[in-house]
Amino acid sequence: MPVSQDREWAQALVKHGDEVAFRCLYRSHTPRLYQFVLRVMGGVEMDAEDVVQETWVRAVTHLERFRWQSAFSTWLTGIGLNLCRERFRRRQRRRGKDLEAVPDLRAVHSHPGVAIDLEQAIALLPDGYRTVLVLHDVEGFTHLEIARQLEISVGTSKSQLFNARKLIRSILRGHRSDKEGIHEPSKRRRVE
Amino acid sequence: MSHRNEDEWNEAERRAFQALARSRQPGVGLEEKTVRRLREEGLLRRPRANWWRRPALAWGSAAAAALLAAFLAGFSAGHYQGAQSTVQVLATLQQGDLMPAAARVQQTGSDYIAALNALRMQADSSPPEQFAQGREVAAAALYAAAAEVIRLDPNDPLAVRILQGLEMQQQQNRKPSNQERKVFWF
Numbered sequence: 001m002p003v004s005q006d007r008e009w010a011q012a013l014v015k016h017g018d019e020v021a022f023r024c025l026y027r028s029h030t031p032r033l034y035q036f037v038l039r040v041m042g043g044v045e046m047d048a049e050d051v052v053q054e055t056w057v058r059a060v061t062h063l064e065r066f067r068w069q070s071a072f073s074t075w076l077t078g079i080g081l082n083l084c085r086e087r088f089r090r091r092q093r094r095r096g097k098d099l100e101a102v103p104d105l106r107a108v109h110s111h112p113g114v115a116i117d118l119e120q121a122i123a124l125l126p127d128g129y130r131t132v133l134v135l136h137d138v139e140g141f142t143h144l145e146i147a148r149q150l151e152i153s154v155g156t157s158k159s160q161l162f163n164a165r166k167l168i169r170s171i172l173r174g175h176r177s178d179k180e181g182i183h184e185p186s187k188r189r190r191v192e
Numbered sequence: 193m194s195h196r197n198e199d200e201w202n203e204a205e206r207r208a209f210q211a212l213a214r215s216r217q218p219g220v221g222l223e224e225k226t227v228r229r230l231r232e233e234g235l236l237r238r239p240r241a242n243w244w245r246r247p248a249l250a251w252g253s254a255a256a257a258a259l260l261a262a263f264l265a266g267f268s269a270g271h272y273q274g275a276q277s278t279v280q281v282l283a284t285l286q287q288g289d290l291m292p293a294a295a296r297v298q299q300t301g302s303d304y305i306a307a308l309n310a311l312r313m314q315a316d317s318s319p320p321e322q323f324a325q326g327r328e329v330a331a332a333a334l335y336a337a338a339a340e341v342i343r344l345d346p347n348d349p350l351a352v353r354i355l356q357g358l359e360m361q362q363q364q365n366r367k368p369s370n371q372e373r374k375v376f377w378f
Contacts, residue, residue, distance in 0.1 A: 017237035019227065020346050024339065026223055027352075028359050031215035038216065049218050053226045060235045118208050137201070137209050162199050 006072040014064050026056065029073055033080055039134050040084045043123040047087065055080040077139075081131075081149065088127040121171040129164035136161050239346055304333060331358060 006028070012021035030052060037055070038048035058079050066075055122130060131150065135141040136157075141149070143157045150157070201209065230236040311326045318326075335358045341351035 013236075017235060019231075019236045019239045020343050022227070022230065022236055023223065023346060024342065024355070026226065027356060030223075031217055034218040035213055035216040039212075045219070049222050052218060053222060053229060056226050057229055057233060057235070060230055061233070119212065138212055165199065165201070 007068060010063055010066070010072065013060065022060065025072075029076055030056075032073065033076055036077055036134070036139065037080045037084060039119075039122060039138065040081065040131055041087070042125075042127070042130060043119070051080060051083045051087065054083050058083070078149065081135075085131070085150070088131075091127075118168070118172070121168050124171055125164055125167055129160050129167065132157055132160040133164035133168070137165075304337075331361075334358065 006025065009018075009021040009025045012018035013025065033055065034048060034052050037051045038045065041047045041051065055076060059076055066072070122133065125133060132146060135146050135149070136143070143154045143161075146152075146157045147154045152160075227236060231238060308330055311323075311330065315323050334354060338351040338354040338358070341348050342355065345351075
């Protein structure tokens, strides 16, 4: 969507609370925002929809302060990402789950007949790893940009990406090996 | 496996990442839920369902759409018919008489189609870049007109589909920017 069109709708929204202008903005930007949030939230649709709704509420509340120095979509994505992280922190407090806790791969690999794709593998990552991986490998952010957005060091961003990639490979490799019959079930049972 | 190998995706893995979906429609109720929430927060004003009882506003919007469509269509065809229509629509608006404004909408719509037809006829004999520009202007006029129809009736299904289709095309044509992105936090 051209920036000028976004701006025109945004101005109508700020000045007049124009619902039509909001719907135009919403329909133009929500599919991309939703896919991003859904991926960062690990594929939980209900959580992702809540975050998208909250993102729009926050965006419309603060739209007057937006200076148009970046694309509207980038600004919106930043708000969405911030809300995802707030949810992670709440979840962590509630369940005591570590943002970098590694999933139990034995459970993941215990269903050799079930194929697992990249999207599912990303969803299985710990929240912290997944966030950095999605920002870097899917959205194309640099480590410097990620570091600024997540308020972490560049080194931390790099090491989280390294760990995330290693884990993704481990998840996918386990399934691929099972499906290709590289590890025969009987031998695996003996080893286990 | 070395650290370097573990840290870099191979070609097949890179392709798998590139193939991941970049957009997805949320549940159908989310838009209405969000609009309701924004209304509750006092951030949105409900559009007037009885817009036809405020003819000045309704016809003003229609005339503005026709004005824009006529201007852009005239530009794309390379003649001044659109500009003349613009002047006539403005004159009609100033007179405050609504029926002639409606007639002008119809006529400028016909002018738009005629201009597109002329563009198509000249396509074979024109340089491709000029034709591409003409197409772009025609699409911009269509987009602006659909946006104005939505202002008149937010639930008009045809206008909504035109807007969505054009926006989808725009997104597909968009190339990723190398510029550093800035994010603002609240």
